[in-house]
Amino acid sequence: MDPATACASHQKRKRYVGQQGIASVDDDDAALAVFRFHESRGGVRALVESGVTTVPPLFLAPTTPAVSSAAMNFVVPSVDLSLPRSDAVALVRAAARSSGIFQVTNHGVPAATVDSALSVVRAFNEQPFAARSPFYSVSPIGAVTYATIPIPRPRDGQPVTTPLLSWRDSLILRFDHPGDPDLRNLPAACRDSLLEYHRSLTRLGKEIAGLLLEGLGVGAERLEQIDGFLMQCHCHPPCPEPERALGSREHTDGDLFTVVSQDGVGGLQVRLDSGEWVDVAPVAGTLLVNIGDFLKVVSNDEYKSVEHRVVIKSAQEPRVSIALFFNPAEHGRSDFFGPLPELVTEEKPARYRSLSWQQMLNNRIALGHAKPSALDQFRVTLN
Structure with a gap:
């Protein structure tokens, strides 16, 4: 390598390390390994195609994920959306208050729409390297990107208890990107299915938003227009040692709510109030x-945000899921939000101070990811 190329590569790696918060030392071995992994542009899928028989160090989870015996008794609350609205509101409110997660039935999204979307996500990830790699980018640069998303490192001296990378490749779609609102860069083979899925889920998301807000005793229009601008399509390739890797580390989502579809492989888990992890079976x-x-914030702790993770279940089958994140359409990084005034009373004063979207994002980054304590610094101390 000539000196100019070496210098450019060095500077690129240095910028990458700083952006990702992987290490504070430029020549850190782990940071270099992550940099080289991303430079290969092949993702986890390429590792599987190369025939790896053990989990590479970048993906090794420090401890084997444990699941509680309570899993046998855990049932995800279910809401039948064909019920009279008052009944559906009551069920949604109870689920959002008790567990922070629920499944919906009779939701109006055709099974063929969901199946097609999951199928094309799997097909995208199983394309030859030459077809996948042009989309690969750890930093979002357009409406369509593809990457093995790094697990951010804590920046406040916390001990590191997770691998540097999850055993997962993600196709990320941004439906509000000004340069490509119609996702023209998305391959034609999966564009129609994913756009139809997004249209159907957006309609459902608006209905769910109304039920959640009515469950709080406020009007369905209280937060104005709700949209799902960010969709993450995850594929967890088969893993040679499933018990030694994580599909997604433990976290809470930062949005209003997320609608998730998944195939039948399984792996999603939620943490109970007791601290135990339980499976959420498909x-x-x-x-x-x-x-x-x-x-959680705007409801003044009336609703709980659920901590969840994904473990790897299979050494033979990939797991595919799609998460669509919903937020108020007008929310901006500088806009402040807090508990809705009508939910603040003398008996239940505001649990959080006003914060901006950017402040919450910065705090999540500083913690290394969202955690149950991600909102602690915004809590109001009550006497």
Whole structure:
């Protein structure tokens, strides 16, 4: 390598390390390994195609994920959206208050729409390297990107208890990107299915938003227009040592709520109030809804944001899921939000101070990811 190329590569790696918060030392071995992994542009899928028989160090989870025996008794609350509205509101409110996650049935999204979307996500990830790699970018640069998303490192001296990378490749779609609102850069083979899925889920998301807000005793229009501008399509390739890697580290979502579809492989888990992890088994024909930190704040702790993770279940089959994140359409990084005034009373004063979207994002980054304590610094101390 000539000196100019070496210098450019060095500067690129240095910028990458700084952006990702992986290490504070430029020549850190782990940071270099992550940089080289991303430079290969092949993702986890390329590792599987190369025939790896053990989990590479970048993906090694420090401890084997444990699941509680309570899993046998845990049932995800279910809401039948064909019920009279008052009944559906009551069920949604109870689920959002008790567990922060529920499944919906009779939701109006055709099974063929969901199945097609999951199928094309899997097909995208199983394309030859030459077809996938042009989309690969760790930093979002357009409406369509593809990457193995790094697990951010804590920046406040916390001990590191997770691998540097999850065993997961993600196709990320941004429906509000000014340069490509119609996702023209998305391959034609999956564009129609994913756009139709997004249209159907957006209609459902608006209905769910109304039910959640009515459950708080406020009007369905209280937060104005709700949209799903960010969709993450995850594929967890088969893993040679499933018990030694994580599909997604533990976290809470930062949005109002997320609607999730998943195939039948399984792996999604939620943490109970006791601290125990339990499986959320896939149920055909249902979609999952989980509450995020944004709604936890504006509901003044009336609703809970659920902590969840994904473990790897199979050494033979990939797991595919699609998460669509919903937020107020007009929310901006400088706009402040807090508990809705009508939910603040003398008996239940505001639990959070006003914060901006950017402040919450910065705090999540500083913690290394969203955690149950991600909102602690915004809590109001009550006497």
